Amino acid sequence: MLPRDLQANCSRCAALCCHAYEFRLELGDPFDKPANARCSLLNAARQCAIYATREANALHACINYECYGAGQWITREFPNGQPQDVLERFRLVRSIHEVLAMITLVLNSKPSSSSRARLSELRRELEALRGEPLERVRTALPTKRAVAMCTLRAAMMC
Numbered sequence: 001m002l003p004r005d006l007q008a009n010c011s012r013c014a015a016l017c018c019h020a021y022e023f024r025l026e027l028g029d030p031f032d033k034p035a036n037a038r039c040s041l042l043n044a045a046r047q048c049a050i051y052a053t054r055e056a057n058a059l060h061a062c063i064n065y066e067c068y069g070a071g072q073w074i075t076r077e078f079p080n081g082q083p084q085d086v087l088e089r090f091r092l093v094r095s096i097h098e099v100l101a102m103i104t105l106v107l108n109s110k111p112s113s114s115s116r117a118r119l120s121e122l123r124r125e126l127e128a129l130r131g132e133p134l135e136r137v138r139t140a141l142p143t144k145r146a147v148a149m150c151t152l153r154a155a156m157m158c
Helices: 016-020 059-066 070-077 081-107 112-127 134-157
Strands: none
Touching: 016 059, 016 070, 016 081, 070 081, 081 112, 081 134
């Protein structure tokens, strides 16, 4: 089980996923929407007008999407950020949260003490990276993610 901060909570988010990602008819979405554009299904309160009926409306991308709590983290930590910066940070933090979720699951499986120590260190580094300047997040994340994936793989083999 993941902790609450790594679980999506749409009620505490500014509908960032509804802005950040594209919809494409050829991928099974019911309409086209470019990335970084407001979804036409959002109401004035920035909530999905058809949230309860997403499945009936064939919004597969929305149904299957998981932000791992990145949406509410960004909404809380960067409430007054520039829209494009916030959406880019959201996509980056979503990637960080996905890795944090994997680290949490492996730590819960009782890995060796050396793996536990390294994974705990990586978790602290990734949590700190979220709030760094955007350029730092952009440049550091690929390496941090690769190191984390290798460490996770090694921890699961022990």
